[in-house]
Amino acid sequence: MVTPVLDVKKLKTSFFTDDGLLTVVNEVSFHINAGEVLGIVGESGCGKSVTSLSVMGLVPALTSKVEGEILYKGENLAQASEKRMRQVRGNEIAMIFQEPMTSLNPLFTIGSQLMEAIRLHNKKLSKKEAKQQAVTMLKKVGLPRADELINEYPHQLSGGMRQRVMIAMAMICNPQILIADEPTTALDVTIQAQILELMKKLNEETDTAILMITHDLGVVAEICQRVVVMYAGKVVEEGTVESIFKKPSHPYTKGLIQSVPDMRQKKERLFSIPGNVPKPGSLPIGCQFAPRCSYAHEKCLKETPYLKALSIEQKVRCWLYEDEKESIV
Amino acid sequence: MTEALLKVENLKKSFPIHGGLFGRQVGEVKAVDDISFFIKKGETLGLVGESGCGKSTTGRMLLRLLEPTEGTIHFDGQDLTKLSKEAMRKMRKEIQMVFQDPFASLNPRHTVEKILEEPLIVHGVKDKGVRKKRVRELLETVGLNSWHAKRYPHQFSGGQRQRIGIARALAVHPKLIIADEPVSALDVSIQAQVLNLLQDLQKEFGLTYLFIAHDLGVVRHISDRVGVMYLGQMMELADSESLYESPKHPYTEALLSAVPIPDVDSKQERIVLKGDVPSPANAPAGCPFHARCPKGMEVCASVRPAFKEVERGHYAACHLYD
Ligand SMILES: Nc1ncnc2c1ncn2[C@@H]1O[C@H](COP(=O)(O)OP(=O)(O)OP(=O)(O)O)[C@@H](O)[C@H]1O
Ligand SMILES: Nc1ncnc2c1ncn2[C@@H]1O[C@H](COP(=O)(O)OP(=O)(O)OP(=O)(O)O)[C@@H](O)[C@H]1O
Ligand SMILES: [Mg+2]
Ligand SMILES: [Mg+2]
Numbered sequence: 001m002v003t004p005v006l007d008v009k010k011l012k013t014s015f016f017t018d019d020g021l022l023t024v025v026n027e028v029s030f031h032i033n034a035g036e037v038l039g040i041v042g043e044s045g046c047g048k049s050v051t052s053l054s055v056m057g058l059v060p061a062l063t064s065k066v067e068g069e070i071l072y073k074g075e076n077l078a079q080a081s082e083k084r085m086r087q088v089r090g091n092e093i094a095m096i097f098q099e100p101m102t103s104l105n106p107l108f109t110i111g112s113q114l115m116e117a118i119r120l121h122n123k124k125l126s127k128k129e130a131k132q133q134a135v136t137m138l139k140k141v142g143l144p145r146a147d148e149l150i151n152e153y154p155h156q157l158s159g160g161m162r163q164r165v166m167i168a169m170a171m172i173c174n175p176q177i178l179i180a181d182e183p184t185t186a187l188d189v190t191i192q193a194q195i196l197e198l199m200k201k202l203n204e205e206t207d208t209a210i211l212m213i214t215h216d217l218g219v220v221a222e223i224c225q226r227v228v229v230m231y232a233g234k235v236v237e238e239g240t241v242e243s244i245f246k247k248p249s250h251p252y253t254k255g256l257i258q259s260v261p262d263m264r265q266k267k268e269r270l271f272s273i274p275g276n277v278p279k280p281g282s283l284p285i286g287c288q289f290a291p292r293c294s295y296a297h298e299k300c301l302k303e304t305p306y307l308k309a310l311s312i313e314q315k316v317r318c319w320l321y322e323d324e325k326e327s328i329v
Numbered sequence: 330m331t332e333a334l335l336k337v338e339n340l341k342k343s344f345p346i347h348g349g350l351f352g353r354q355v356g357e358v359k360a361v362d363d364i365s366f367f368i369k370k371g372e373t374l375g376l377v378g379e380s381g382c383g384k385s386t387t388g389r390m391l392l393r394l395l396e397p398t399e400g401t402i403h404f405d406g407q408d409l410t411k412l413s414k415e416a417m418r419k420m421r422k423e424i425q426m427v428f429q430d431p432f433a434s435l436n437p438r439h440t441v442e443k444i445l446e447e448p449l450i451v452h453g454v455k456d457k458g459v460r461k462k463r464v465r466e467l468l469e470t471v472g473l474n475s476w477h478a479k480r481y482p483h484q485f486s487g488g489q490r491q492r493i494g495i496a497r498a499l500a501v502h503p504k505l506i507i508a509d510e511p512v513s514a515l516d517v518s519i520q521a522q523v524l525n526l527l528q529d530l531q532k533e534f535g536l537t538y539l540f541i542a543h544d545l546g547v548v549r550h551i552s553d554r555v556g557v558m559y560l561g562q563m564m565e566l567a568d569s570e571s572l573y574e575s576p577k578h579p580y581t582e583a584l585l586s587a588v589p590i591p592d593v594d595s596k597q598e599r600i601v602l603k604g605d606v607p608s609p610a611n612a613p614a615g616c617p618f619h620a621r622c623p624k625g626m627e628v629c630a631s632v633r634p635a636f637k638e639v640e641r642g643h644y645a646a647c648h649l650y651d
Contacts, residue, residue, distance in 0.1 A: 015484075017480075017484070018479070019476075041516070042516065043516050043518060043519065044486055044487070044488025044489060044514075044515050044516045044519045045485075045486040045488060045489050048486075049486060049487065098487045098514070099430060099431070099433075099487060100430070144381075144607060144608040144609070145608035145609075145610055145611070148346060148608075148610065156344070157381075158380060158381040158385060158386075159380070159385065159429045159430060159510065160380025160381060160543075161380060161381050163380075164380075182487065182514065185510075185513040185514060185543075186380065186429065186510065186513065186543070187380050187543060188377070188378060188379050188380050188543045188584070189543065189545065189584060189587040189588050189589070190379065190583060190584060190587045190602055191379065191380050192543075192587070192589070193587045193589075193599070193601075196589075215515065215516035215517055215520070216544075216589070216591075217517065217591035218588065218589030218590055218591045219589055220591070221589065221590065221591050221592060221593050222589040241593055242593055245591070245592065245593045246593065255518060256516070256517055256518055257591070259517040259518045259520070259521040260517050260546065260591050261521075261524070261544075261546040261547050261549070261550040262546055263545050263546035263549055263573070263585070263588050263590075264590075266549055266550060266569070266570070267550070269525060269528075270521040270524055270525055270550065271521060272518060272521035272522045272525055273518045273521075276472055276473075276474070279474065279476065
């Protein structure tokens with residue numbers, strides 16, 4: 001049996017706020033094998049970014065609490081020292097952040113930031129070699145006039161160009177795990193296709209595991225092998241891409257798939273799931289989705305559903321499937 | 330025909346490139362290179378195109394957040410490029426922008442309440458009670474709750490921050506909203522809510538939108554007409570139905586074929602573009618797309634094609650239609 005390169009067990013991340021302790025990631029478990037691409041999709045605010053920041057050890061230590069296990073090749077990163085985490089972040093696990101401006105320093109040129117990342121990874125490189133690598137990498141992510149760009153500052157670049165600089169920075173150290181948080185949202189589709197190709201190549205050639213956070217179901221269908229669907233801090237469905245697209249089981253997953261505007265034909269009005277995500281902590285029991293679910297019955301409000309295996313390929317957290325035979329996994 | 334609310338003619342913007350030892354100017358980036366279009370009142374014009382092709386720069390010039398290098402911008406009959414700073418500041422009540430990078434455009438030290446109150450104060454809403462009520466309304470309009478008002482931007486997720494940006498743009502009841510990637514940070518279900526919301530607001534208040542986005546499905550859904558840009562130039566512009574069903578420009582064809590379809594069985598033929606994206610600092614002669622164009626001809630390398638009507642209401646800049 002393959003041991004996963006990342007195995008997250010019952011991750012629980014909470015923030016201390018004025019309204020008390022707010023749990024935004026609630027016992028989330030998932031794993032990724034080497035060479036696998038796992039997608040995470042879900043409602044805005046459901047905890048996708050916080051999940052990945054927790055894995056990276058980047059949630060603010062003073063105002064938050066992280067519980068559970070984050071096993072990277074068997075080592076529990078949740079217990080690792082800050083020194084060890086810095087090592088992991090520079091080399092083994094890289095992340096592409098959702099908002100490029102939060103992680104590019106506005107005061108330094110693109111080149112100096114890339115070169116720092118390169119030399120952190122490989123201390124033996126000369127400045128000139130690092131610069132060469134930086135330029136090559138910028139070209140790989142499809143940026144024109146790379147030789148000039150390295151002397152420019154982040155504000156001189158368009159949104160999509162900044163995002164590609166981030167992607168270049170994350171991929172440059174050939175990480176074991178690449179966490180990509182909405183990596184292609186600011187990119188047009190032709191460049192997106194190019195970036196996805198590049199990721200697939202990294203994934204195939206170096207066996208890099210990829211955790212792909214995206215709301216673009218087209219991207220999921222294109223690049224992922226398995227998907228985790230999150231809602232209000234919990235995993236509500238999990239399965240192979242095939243099973244999730246062909247047989248979405250959780251009413252939330254069904255709603256998501258129905259909400260996508262189809263480029264091939266125009267609808268008058270888009271389907272949208274009524275209502276809003278509950279305030280974290282406001283629904284202590286029952287299914288978090290129940291208030292918005294058209295299939296909800298009494299039990300859904302009173303008892304919290306568990307993640308049930310429908311087949312080897314698919315698990316769902318929903319009382320509608322209570323009577324179905326549980327498949328042994 | 331309804332009148333154009335916004336009419337842009339021969340708009341250009343270049344940025345200097347500095348380099349060398351003394352930071353001398355060594356060239357320029359032609360970010361927007363001679364584009365013209367109009368938007369009718371109550372209409373939505375979608376704007377798509379390669380990353381870095383000048384969409385945001387165009388949007389920012391309409392608000393004079395960036396000064397155009399050349400060209401005119403008529404809004405409601407007035408040439409915005411001729412307005413004084415003060416007059417332009419007043420004009421911003423009528424034209425609002427939703428920014429692409431929500432994190433960079435929200436003051437991290439202000440609560441959401443303060444962020445949303447600010448445009449109200451600037452545009453003369455004096456009564457504090459009225460402002461607070463409006464803030465609550467705005468939050469609800471974009472699907473956030475009033476308990477969010479006291480929080481700071483960093484305490485929100487990416488999509489939530491984007492909605493704060495939309496609420497801020499709506500605050501002063503503008504006539505024209507320039508929305509720069511307003512839904513790209515949102516998951517599909519909130520995206521559907523926000524798109525429906527934008528359409529409802531349009532019907533209710535007769536709003537006009539310039540809608541910049543990458544998601545071609547979203548653009549088709551929301552836009553009456555769509556413009557396609559490449560390297561600072563407008564390549565094609567038509568009503569969305571004919572643009573999607575019968576694109577004229579080879580770049581538009583390639584773009585449409587590259588969209589990932591949310592369907593595991595879909596096997597689409599993708600037109601893979603060869604060659605590198607040319608640099609806007611060193612724009613090629615002729616058609617900016619010629620080096621990568623699967624249908625390129627000799628003339629394309631030397632003569633810039635005119636942007637002209639190739640079918641009724643369908644404009645394209647391509648030598649195939651000479
Ligand atoms: N520093 C913080 N303090 C308090 N609450 C926070 C903090 N950071 C995030 N949150 C809250 O945690 C929840 C999850 O946020 P997260 O950024 O993980 O969402 P997300 O799933 O990535 O959403 P999106 O798709 O919009 O990016 C949100 O409700 C958010 O308001
Ligand atoms: N302040 C600036 N200084 C120098 N160059 C700039 C500046 N702002 C933008 N540019 C350049 O102008 C070009 C167009 O940028 P713009 O932000 O308009 O692109 P965009 O079409 O919005 O792209 P995206 O889809 O990636 O957001 C880019 O080549 C960019 O590098
Ligand atoms: Mg996020
Ligand atoms: Mg832009």
